[in-house]
Amino acid sequence: MNNIIQKLKKLKLPILILSLFIAAGFIIQYTIINENKSETFSQDFSTPLQNSITYESGNILIENQTILEDIIIKFTASVSVVNSTLQGSIYMFNMGNLFILQKSNITQNLIISDFSTLFIDNSTIGGSIECRDTTSMELFECYTPTTTVWKFDYANIILNSSNLDTLNEFGIAGNIHVVNSKINLVSLNGLSSSRTYITNSNILLLNDLVFPSNVITGPFRFGIFTFNISYSTSERIINLTWIGWDSPIIDGYLNITFQIYFDNQFYAKINGSGFHDQYSSSYQIEISDPGEHNITIVSIDSMGNKYSSTIIIELLTYPPFQWIPFFILIAAITGLIAGMIIWIKRKQNRGYFSSIGTIFKTELVAGKNKLLIFAITSAAPGILLSLSFWVINHLVGSIAFDGIRDLINMFFNIYIYYFGLIFSISIGAGSVANDKKNGSLSWFFSKPVRRWEFLWGKILAFIVMIVITMICVSISFTLGSIFYVDPIYITDILSIGGYIFLIGLIALLPLTAIVVFCSSVFKKVGLAYFVPILVFMAMPSLISFLTILAGSDWPLLFSFTYYFEQLGKVWISNVGGLFGSIGSYGGLLGITITPLTLDPITIILIMVALTIIFLSLATLIFQKQDIP
Amino acid sequence: MKNPIIQTFGVTKVFKDVIAVNKLDLKVTGGIYGLLGPNGAGKTTTIKMMIGSLFPTEGRIELFGHDIHGKDKMDIQKRIGYVPEHPTYFQSMTAEKLLTYIGSVFHMPIQETKKKIKELLRLVDLSDARTRIIAKYSAGMKQRIGIAQALMNDPELLILDEITSNLDPVGRNQIIELLKNLNKEGKTIFISTHILPEIQKMKADSIAIIDRGRLIMEGSIDELNDELKTQVIVISPNHKLFREALSSVVPNITEEVDSLILNTDKLDEVWQIIANISLQNKIVIKEFRSTGIDIEQIFMKALNSEQLGGIEK
Numbered sequence: 012m013n014n015i016i017q018k019l020k021k022l023k024l025p026i027l028i029l030s031l032f033i034a035a036g037f038i039i040q041y042t043i044i045n046e047n048k049s050e051t052f053s054q055d056f057s058t059p060l061q062n063s064i065t066y067e068s069g070n071i072l073i074e075n076q077t078i079l080e081d082i083i084i085k086f087t088a089s090v091s092v093v094n095s096t097l098q099g100s101i102y103m104f105n106m107g108n109l110f111i112l113q114k115s116n117i118t119q120n121l122i123i124s125d126f127s128t129l130f131i132d133n134s135t136i137g138g139s140i141e142c143r144d145t146t147s148m149e150l151f152e153c154y155t156p157t158t159t160v161w162k163f164d165y166a167n168i169i170l171n172s173s174n175l176d177t178l179n180e181f182g183i184a185g186n187i188h189v190v191n192s193k194i195n196l197v198s199l200n201g202l203s204s205s206r207t208y209i210t211n212s213n214i215l216l217l218n219d220l221v222f223p224s225n226v227i228t229g230p231f232r233f234g235i236f237t238f239n240i241s242y243s244t245s246e247r248i249i250n251l252t253w254i255g256w257d258s259p260i261i262d263g264y265l266n267i268t269f270q271i272y273f274d275n276q277f278y279a280k281i282n283g284s285g286f287h288d289q290y291s292s293s294y295q296i297e298i299s300d301p302g303e304h305n306i307t308i309v310s311i312d313s314m315g316n317k318y319s320s321t322i323i324i325e326l327l328t329y330p331p332f333q334w335i336p337f338f339i340l341i342a343a344i345t346g347l348i349a350g351m352i353i354w355i356k357r358k359q360n361r362g363y364f365s366s367i368g369t370i371f372k373t374e375l376v377a378g379k380n381k382l383l384i385f386a387i388t389s390a391a392p393g394i395l396l397s398l399s400f401w402v403i404n405h406l407v408g409s410i411a412f413d414g415i416r417d418l419i420n421m422f423f424n425i426y427i428y429y430f431g432l433i434f435s436i437s438i439g440a441g442s443v444a445n446d447k448k449n450g451s452l453s454w455f456f457s458k459p460v461r462r463w464e465f466l467w468g469k470i471l472a473f474i475v476m477i478v479i480t481m482i483c484v485s486i487s488f489t490l491g492s493i494f495y496v497d498p499i500y501i502t503d504i505l506s507i508g509g510y511i512f513l514i515g516l517i518a519l520l521p522l523t524a525i526v527v528f529c530s531s532v533f534k535k536v537g538l539a540y541f542v543p544i545l546v547f548m549a550m551p552s553l554i555s556f557l558t559i560l561a562g563s564d565w566p567l568l569f570s571f572t573y574y575f576e577q578l579g580k581v582w583i584s585n586v587g588g589l590f591g592s593i594g595s596y597g598g599l600l601g602i603t604i605t606p607l608t609l610d611p612i613t614i615i616l617i618m619v620a621l622t623i624i625f626l627s628l629a630t631l632i633f634q635k636q637d638i639p
Numbered sequence: 640m641k642n643p644i645i646q647t648f649g650v651t652k653v654f655k656d657v658i659a660v661n662k663l664d665l666k667v668t669g670g671i672y673g674l675l676g677p678n679g680a681g682k683t684t685t686i687k688m689m690i691g692s693l694f695p696t697e698g699r700i701e702l703f704g705h706d707i708h709g710k711d712k713m714d715i716q717k718r719i720g721y722v723p724e725h726p727t728y729f730q731s732m733t734a735e736k737l738l739t740y741i742g743s744v745f746h747m748p749i750q751e752t753k754k755k756i757k758e759l760l761r762l763v764d765l766s767d768a769r770t771r772i773i774a775k776y777s778a779g780m781k782q783r784i785g786i787a788q789a790l791m792n793d794p795e796l797l798i799l800d801e802i803t804s805n806l807d808p809v810g811r812n813q814i815i816e817l818l819k820n821l822n823k824e825g826k827t828i829f830i831s832t833h834i835l836p837e838i839q840k841m842k843a844d845s846i847a848i849i850d851r852g853r854l855i856m857e858g859s860i861d862e863l864n865d866e867l868k869t870q871v872i873v874i875s876p877n878h879k880l881f882r883e884a885l886s887s888v889v890p891n892i893t894e895e896v897d898s899l900i901l902n903t904d905k906l907d908e909v910w911q912i913i914a915n916i917s918l919q920n921k922i923v924i925k926e927f928r929s930t931g932i933d934i935e936q937i938f939m940k941a942l943n944s945e946q947l948g949g950i951e952k
Binding site: 359364366369373377449450451452453454456457458459460461635637638639 | 687690691692693694712713714716717719720721723725727728729731740741743744745746798
């Protein structure tokens with residue numbers, strides 16, 4: 012007990028700093044962020060607005076009137092506005108109902124929240140409509156070409172035969188149905204659990220930023236569109252879902268036929284009938300050949316009207332991990348090390364003196380606790396990944412393989428970015444610098460130990476530690492995702508696991524080489540820690556900006572993160588890079604930036620060359636360096 | 640003549656714009672060799688160049704007749720043991736583990752290592768603390784484990800850098816006795832210190848005095864005594880007439896309760912004065928003796944002379 016208290020006493024400064032950070036975090040969270048939030052999205056309704064009329068219960072009819080004040084509709088009040096003009100803003104919350112009917116005119120904004128319902132028929136809205144959490148809104152035959160509609164969490168919106176300027180979608184869950192309408196811009200920004208169905212409508216610009224893009228298994232994209240779209244995917248099972256309307260029959264018996272064509276060949280026919288005003292259907296197509304494919308869905312209603320929509324799908328294929336060459340390579344490296352050991356032992360029998368094995372073994376034994384911690388913490392990304400998949404699965408009902416790839420790549424990028432730095436610094440930064448600083452190195456070099464042997468004994472131990480840790484990380488990512496995929500994707504997941512190991516190895520080797528270089532060359536311990544942080548964390552951000560100045564991505568050659576992100580894009584998923592080029596946003600700034608695309612072999616060669624250069628420089632300088 | 644075990648040839652070490660060691664020539668042929676100097680004199684820098692961790696800016700250092708930075712470095716290092724001033728061995732290891740590690744660095748067979756560890760821990764009186772981690776050792780214990788690790792390879796030469804500076808008198812005496820015994824076994828001991836009485840207690844065969852990186856004097860204590868021609872004269876009683884008469888001859892006279900202590904090379908002249916006064920004034924001389932010089936006085940005198948631009952090697 013006393014020991015624990017003593018240790019806690021020693022830790023008081025770090026605990027104090029940590030507490031300050033946490034406190035600062037809370038302050039920022041609850042003041043600045045919440046303040047901003049409230050400015051943007053909410054208004055305090057606890058005190059009545061000036062010049063406002065509040066309805067709290069009952070059925071209220073506003074007919075042939077002009078109201079100048081703001082209107083607040085609370086609780087269970089049900090307000091019907093018929094052929095009237097409301098010149099103030101309208102706020103609804105606590106389960107209020109509002110019907111705006113028969114050529115009414117709302118000149119200001121409409122904000123609805125908390126289980127409120129809004130129905131607008133044949134009327135105009137001058138301002139914007141904000142549908143907050145858990146609300147529903149329907150616009151029917153409304154000509155509102157300047158109106159923007161905002162949709163947030165769990166809001167359901169139906170636009171039928173209406174006209175809008177912008178539809179902005181945010182948040183989780185809730186559906187949007189757009190039927191026979193015209194919208195200038197549809198911007199989908201929320202989670203993939205929020206579905207959008209667009210049918211027989213005219214959308215000038217569709218901005219789909221939903222990530223992962225194909226988590227919903229093909230909903231709005233496959234409706235009976237007036238436009239065709241194309242996209243790329245690594246999904247080999249394409250789930251098509253769509254909605255069809257039998258236009259002559261409303262609220263009656265529906266009779267509709269869907270024909271599916273795959274690569275211009277008839278593929279399937281589905282008949283839909285029943286007492287519905289719409290019919291939704293789905294179909295699964297399995298694609299095996301990589302490349303471009305087209306799928307056309309033709310809807311034929313009871314009057315024989317045909318509507319068709321075509322989607323062009325490019326089946327992306329990621330290269331499978333080459334296990335056999337990989338194991339051959341591992342065997343060759345192991346053989347090389349074993350050969351070196353045998354060679355050294357033979358030389359030792361002839362009087363050659365080498366301590367590399369002793370140092371290697373000692374470093375490995377000394378680092379076993381760190382290694383254990385890294386191995387245990389490597390389970391974290393797998394657990395988080397699994398949890399994320401579980402949540403998405405729970406919300407959406409299924410998760411597409413594209414989404415799995417994207418999430419794995421995103422998690423891995425984050426993990427390797429932070430973990431890589433922590434790992435390499437914790438094993439390498441103090442390895443030589445601390446010994447140098449406290450004088451134990453000059454003592455140790457009074458023994459018959461060659462300096463390069465000392466350095467390489469440690470480096471070999473670090474390499475073994477990297478390999479063991481990356482095996483754990485790879486297993487963690489594989490196990491974190493393998494239970495969420497269709498069995499046909501299991502080989503892909505195993506392949507991703509292999510690549511995670513390889514990319515981790517490729518990223519950590521040069522990084523550790525830089526850390527070892529700093530540790531052995533710099534006389535100040537602080538530099539051994541600071542320089543790798545600069546190289547790995549600060550430089551990528553600075554270099555990202557340089558791409559704008561250069562008008563090209565070539566400065567990324569000096570950004571360490573670029574390399575493993577690029578490998579991730581080629582091998583795991585082309586979505587999910589975190590840092591890379593700011594040039595990808597160049598379009599927003601009106602700048603064209605020439606991309607830099609290096610193939611994996613070039614990247615591997617660069618990384619290996621960097622590793623060799625830094626380790627060689629470290630060895631050469633360390634050989635001739637004064638050890639104080 | 641014996642071959643030198645350590646010999647430096649005009650060794651100079653410059654750190655940026657500071658000359659830490661300046662054209663140093665030392666020669667150690669065996670026995671106990673004391674490198675004396677005040678703090679910052681360049682003792683540790685000299686030692687670190689000897690063990691091979693620092694490279695001389697100029698000059699060369701030979702141990703056992705071979706350049707320490709030459710191709711025979713490993714062979715030399717197999718024959719030496721080094722104990723630094725501040726013991727910073729692997730603190731998380733136990734004494735046993737540290738010595739096992741050192742044994743493996745020397746590729747000693749396991750059985751031999753075990754035997755040696757037992758023997759050395761007994762020698763440095765750490766058998767009971769062999770399983771305790773070094774970080775928990777007292778300063779004296781750390782120095783003793785330092786000596787043990789330096790003896791693992793049974794070296795011919797022990798290089799010790801101010802190893803008693805952080806110890807209490809008991810610990811200091813233990814170490815001194817240990818070193819004397821090791822010297823009796825035939826090991827050459829090169830020790831740097833600024834605690835001068837220790838060198839005397841160790842009965843160093845030779846000493847060198849350095850200051851600001853320069854060698855001021857080198858030789859046996861007796862040789863240095865002769866060279867400096869100084870001795871300590873004790874005269875009793877402490878009489879006013881003695882003091883007055885001697886003050887014109889010896890500038891610094893230390894007064895004790897019943898005696899005067901003079902530091903001078905003018906023994907005959909002093910005796911003449913004392914004898915005359917004694918006869919003329921009938922003062923009985925209780926004591927008149929020359930004690931020779933102690934190392935501290937040599938050291939101080941050498942430094943003073945150096946500062947005055949006097950004696951120079």
